[in-house]
Amino acid sequence: MEAPPATASRSAAAVCVTGAGGFLASRLVELLLSSRDHYVVVHGTVRDIGDGKNAHLKALENAGERLRLFKADVLDYGGVAAAIAGCDGVFHVASPVPSGRPTNPEEDVIAPAVTGTLNVLRASYEAKVKRVVVVSSVAAVFNNPKWPKGKPFNEDSWSDEELCRKSEEWYNLSKTLAEREAFAYAAKTGMDIVTVCPGLVIGPLMKPTVPTSIKMFFDYMKGDGETAENRLMSVLDVRDVADALLLAYEKPEASGRYLCSSTPRKLSDIINISKSLYPNFPYPKRFVEEEDTITFSSEKLRKLGWTFRPIEETIKNSFESYIASGILT
Numbered sequence: 576m577e578a579p580p581a582t583a584s585r586s587a588a589a590v591c592v593t594g595a596g597g598f599l600a601s602r603l604v605e606l607l608l609s610s611r612d613h614y615v616v617v618h619g620t621v622r623d624i625g626d627g628k629n630a631h632l633k634a635l636e637n638a639g640e641r642l643r644l645f646k647a648d649v650l651d652y653g654g655v656a657a658a659i660a661g662c663d664g665v666f667h668v669a670s671p672v673p674s675g676r677p678t679n680p681e682e683d684v685i686a687p688a689v690t691g692t693l694n695v696l697r698a699s700y701e702a703k704v705k706r707v708v709v710v711s712s713v714a715a716v717f718n719n720p721k722w723p724k725g726k727p728f729n730e731d732s733w734s735d736e737e738l739c740r741k742s743e744e745w746y747n748l749s750k751t752l753a754e755r756e757a758f759a760y761a762a763k764t765g766m767d768i769v770t771v772c773p774g775l776v777i778g779p780l781m782k783p784t785v786p787t788s789i790k791m792f793f794d795y796m797k798g799d800g801e802t803a804e805n806r807l808m809s810v811l812d813v814r815d816v817a818d819a820l821l822l823a824y825e826k827p828e829a830s831g832r833y834l835c836s837s838t839p840r841k842l843s844d845i846i847n848i849s850k851s852l853y854p855n856f857p858y859p860k861r862f863v864e865e866e867d868t869i870t871f872s873s874e875k876l877r878k879l880g881w882t883f884r885p886i887e888e889t890i891k892n893s894f895e896s897y898i899a900s901g902i903l904t
Contacts, residue, residue, distance in 0.1 A: 588663055589663055590616075593695060596626075598788070600669070602813050619645065660698075664708070667695045671746075680748075696766065707757075714751070716728050728870070729871070733755070769831065772834050774809045777792050778811075778892065796846060797859065800859065806842055807870060826880070852894045853903065
């Protein structure tokens with residue numbers, strides 16, 4: 576643990592972000608540090624404080640005075656409890672996102688998601704945290720064969736756990752189980768827990784590491800090299816998702832689940848926007864129309880005050896960032 580700044584105290588508006596070095600969590604930390612009037616101290620858990628992958632956090636504005644990094648894995652209750660102690664709020668962002676098929680899904684994906692979430696919630700309860708915001712995913716929503724065809728998915732839909740197991744969709748299962756455990760814990764303890772379920776997240780990078788969500792975005796954009804399914808896609812800007820998490824924490828009326836999704840666009844539209852910015856990408860030559868489309872309603876989150884950037888701005892900022900960081904050349 577790094578030495579605490581002089582301003583750190585129980586009376587300070589302190590919050591903790593798990594997995595602080597990650598793609599989304601880093602943006603949230605940046606947002607929290609910019610809110611000087613509200614969050615005097617920001618705690619962040621990382622697996623290795625000295626790892627160069629976390630250097631971008633220490634370089635953030637106000638980080639020297641107000642950011643405290645803690646070495647903690649979410650499976651290590653003691654480390655998690657030390658990071659959360661003294662905090663008024665917690666954002667649980669850390670969760671494994673496999674880039675391929677895991678060799679041991681129970682150990683590699685499900686346990687960190689479920690046990691990690693329970694460790695964070697238990698530590699938050701012991702620390703008398705006022706509210707915990709848990710980052711879930713639309714993966715915990717859309718794998719539901721009973722949902723009416725053509726109806727946008729909303730907060731009432733949950734992915735079918737048995738179907739996820741049978742189809743070996745381990746990430747979907749892990750997010751579903753973890754979110755259900757979070758609400759079960761809230762029911763048992765009376766703890767104030769809010770979950771946010773984002774879709775596919777892209778956006779500017781803060782470090783030259785490609786998150787799984789951006790790899791997925793690139794895969795959609797490439798198709799099979801010649802042809803791509805012209806599916807409806809809801810592409811989210813990481814900065815807008817960070818805003819959603821802060822809203823879910825700050826708004827007293829926030830409760831339950833919130834789906835976080837932008838206006839869906841056809842893949843062909845997204846590619847046409849991208850081509851004007853970055854023509855060298857291996858875009859598909861043809862599109863096959865996709866009949867079964869999945870859409871999500873973020874009406875509940877928008878009523879809370881959430882807005883999102885135009886997709887043109889997100890794609891422009893994203894490609895500029897990917898080129899500047901050397902991910903695209």
